[in-house]
Amino acid sequence: MQEVYLDNSATTPLYQEVIDYMSSVQAKFYGNPSSLHRKGIEAEKEINFARGELSRVIGVNPGEIIFTSGGTESNNLAIRGTAYRHHRRGKHLITTPLEHPSALNSFRQLAQEGYEISYLDIDEKGNVDLNKLEDLLGPETTLVSVAHVNNEIGTIQDISQIGKIIKNKAPQALFHVDAVQSLGKVEIKAPENNIDLLSVSAHKIHGPKGTGALYVKEGTLLQPLFYGGDQEKDLRPGTENTAGIAGFGKAVSIYFKHKQTYVENMSELKKLLFNSLQNYQELYINGPSPEQGVPHILNLLFPHIKGEILLHSLEDKGIYISSGSACHSRRPEPSHVLASLGLDATQADNSLRFSFSSLNTREEVDYAAQKVVECIEELKHFMK
């Protein structure tokens, strides 16, 4: 059976080269990167290679990259690390309702601890309303945290504009960008946008799970989440995950070599899928139009079709997609992102996310589009 993986916002398959590279690192460079002898130095070199690759693509210095266990930890370190470190200056934080659960729940926790959290408004396409941002920023504000690209609907936020507003109105506030979904999909250079903190994750660009990074601008003070040795500038102690970090570095090198082609390719596949389905089916887009959104995410609403059942029908044809958001699919509640766009529970239930990667092809998308149409035709019968 043909296998078409279209759930790349949840995670991407690893490049074979990354797997090979990691297993050779795992086998050869087993030394503790902190050790003084040759074995340690070899391992440290692998980490420095990855630090170099990553810093290059986001336009920062290698010394400003802190490796973590993934996007969730990076977001926690950025948000809670800022709130705790700067609480004497103020306890006001600003974010949006479209954040990933790792950010949202960090803010919820802080709210319970007495911090004041302001949420920016969003429109029906998921764009953050920036007018309110200026009013909300004050001397007490220590952090503004915004996801560059929403993982469910693919809306791109105007990071550069947000950076400017913060700089003008409250220069003391740190600016954190969750770039987990945007790395490699939308250009993002930290220094040009007044970004102080930026979260990324390896497994969204064909690297391994369990490895991520946080860019921390030189001179930015954070409270660490863990205490231990002095690895990663004391911000992320613990013996480094050498193979994971090296795999991240390798994935960045491979991906960014052909980034432009990949982005165009994904964007085309997305339009292709949308156009093919639009000809046959009644459907609506959740979030931005295919031209405006991120190149790799397409969230569609098929009225009267239960998304989860369509998902399983497609699974039976070898096509893998997502309903709601991957992190949510173990809970029956509708996704908070779709709800904040104004969708009711049934509409959220009827929504599915298709997400692409550099490895998908036209043939795959043609096959998927054909099967989606077939499955809906069949399922229509059984839905009231």
Added chain:
Amino acid sequence: MKLLLIRYGELALKGKNRKYFEEALMRNIRKMLHDLPVEVKKLYGRLFVYLHDEEYYQEAINRLQGIFGLVSISPAESSPLDFEDIKQKAVEVLQDSIDPPFTFKVEARRSNKQFPLQSPEINQQLGGHILNNFSQCKVDVHNPDITLKVEIREQEAYLFYRSYPGEGGLPVGISGKALLLLSGGIDSPIAGWMGLKRGLEVEALHFHSFPFTSERSKEKAIELAQVLTRYHPQVTLHIAGFTEIQKAIHSNCPKQMGVTIMRRMMFRVADRLCRAKNCKALITGESLGQVASQTLESIQTISATTDLPVFRPLIGLDKQEIISYAQKIGTYPISIQPYEDCCTVFVPRHPAIRPKAFHAEEVEQNLDIPTLLNNCVENIETITLQARQ
């Protein structure tokens, strides 16, 4: 020597069948402990598990607590039938118990009447010996911290001071074999557990309606069946694809009869499987009135599709009582995982509450029942779950 002394209750009442029951119990115990260094023996109407390695003491007790037919399990020491040996053993046993000072009493039972001392004499003399050895301890016959029990049997004496309760019930297998309709919910695993408890060997049948239910809901049924292996070390689970049947019902029968016809088809599949697997009854987790379709009329209409006896052991329980069982047995956290099971998708808003058999039969004229059943039964996937040890 360390051993576990096993008491079994209801069996003793069963007259001439007693031997048969004891053998079944021995067999179940041996199966459950097969990978441990133990020996299971029956001596003069008692069961003993001898342990060759003390490390597995607790593990063996834990596993024995899942075997139906046991009333209690006591970790004991054996001693030769010499009173001096018994005295010495008593001191050893108490040394391993709780830290002194404690209060105690001795309770002897002399079923071997050849033994020179009578029970009250044993109590007295052994008590005295213990007092001499544990100077801070006292005798308290009403509310002692420790009751040292001494059983004087034909070949040996056994000393013990604690007992673990068993599950009760009857040894699995002695009542024959039944087929459990296992959904992913809270009720059906408990019904299966109760069948096992009454000595039935239980095979399970789960209906899977992919893509209307996810692969995870099938995994859930497997996990639930796995829990039952704690009570019977090998559980057979049959998984029947039910999608074609559901589609046929949905396309050909009135909506409000959908649930009734679906249950009737499930019973038909189960009936077929029962005959093939030599099961003599069905077990379901139904109880009265919990949902609209569990009315007496509905139960009657559904049961009309099979001649086999249908056991509904939960019929006398409230939901809360069922939940308590599920928590005790460990199925509750699995059952409440939110994956849809096949009932939820095809359930109409207003199901017929009091469906009649003749009406169901009329509606079923539109279905090609023999073909649907053949296809379903032929494609049943069977897996055997072993106790995780």
